[in-house]
Every structure is written in C-alpha cells, then in structure tokens.
Amino acid sequence: ELKVEQNPLFLSMQEGKNYTIYCNYSTTSDRLYWYRQDPGKSLESLFVLLSNGAVKQEGRLMASLDTKARLSTLHITAAVHDLSATYFCAVDMHKKLVFGQGTRLTINP
C-alpha cells in the first residue's frame, strides 16, 4: 500500500525566510502533484511533476521530484504572509491520488 509522508506537519516562519517541505512516498510513481488549501476552501493545483528531475517554479515556490529517492520538495523563498496555507503533496497511482497529511504553514510578519 502506498504511503505518503510529509514533514514537517506544522511550520511557522518569519517573512523573508526560506524553508523546504519534504514529501516522501513508498512506491514507485512518476507523477506527483502539489496542492494548496486555504482554510475552509478546496484544493488549488500548484505544480505537476511528471518525471525524474522535474523542477517547476512559480513565484516564490519551487517544486522538484526525485523518483529514485521517492522524494519531492517544495521550497519557499523569501516567504510572504500570503503564502500561509496548508500544502499537500499527492502521488498519482493510476489516476487515484494518495495524499500526504499536509503541512500547515504560517508566515508571521
């Protein structure tokens, strides 16, 4: 059974700092997604990573995928308050998404 683990689960940062969220998974897959969820809202797609070594960047967020290590990272650069949310990674198993527990990110002024 595929297991997806994120760490940390809670992260409190100061504005302007850098940090990385890690997503480890237990079974081979070449598709991994990152989503953002604001309180009480649905999931917003951030990145689609489809191959080993894939790197995607959007603004202050950058995601990467290492399929050999079964690891994806979401790096936040110079954090701003608007990035406060819960971030989920999800591994695609034949169109069935298996989610991590989520990382609740709080960015303080």
Added chain:
Amino acid sequence: DAGVTQSPTHLIKTRGQQVTLRCSPKSGHDTVSWYQQALGQGPQFIFQYYEEEERQRGNFPDRFSGHQFPNYSSELNVNALLLGDSALYLCASSLVSGRETQYFGPGTRLLVL
C-alpha cells in the same frame, strides 16, 4: 470555461439518513473521482468513475456508492449516515488519457448530527 462544480455547498443530516452529493466535471473531462477530507486530514480517495462505471475504489464501506451519467456528471450517495461521515467531500475531474493534474471542485461540507 466552467471548472468543477459541486452541490450543495453545505448539508446537515442526522444519523441513519441518506445523502446525495452532485458533481459536474470541468469541460472536456471524462473522469470523476470523489474524496473525503476529515478536519485536519488529507483527502482520502473514495472511488472513481469513467464511462459510467466505477473503475477504482478506496477503503470505504458499501454505504458509499456512486453513479456517473452520460454527460460525465456524477453523484455520491451515502446511506445510513454515521457521525464519522462528517467531512468535506471533494469531487475531482480529469482526462483518463491525460497527464495533467486533477482539478477539484469547491466541495460539499457534510455535518452529521
């Protein structure tokens, strides 16, 4: 281009009742998946429909059933509601042959009293 839509947005039921949730996929998508998200947890896969058939199912009891219509819209039915069924129910659509992500609807928040 309308995204994924779901109805109703909120629902309150009592234990033992039955509920039906509805989902319309993003234009051009042919596959609908349903997820349950309990408070503070990641979404859990319930099942997936393609060509009006259930193609995959997660670890949910038979009380959870679904349907997909010829226009690709879908329903999720839950019978004999339990307090533990209280959650946000998310519908996601995609193309069976595509490599893009699944797009999620706004969700239906179900409260069972």
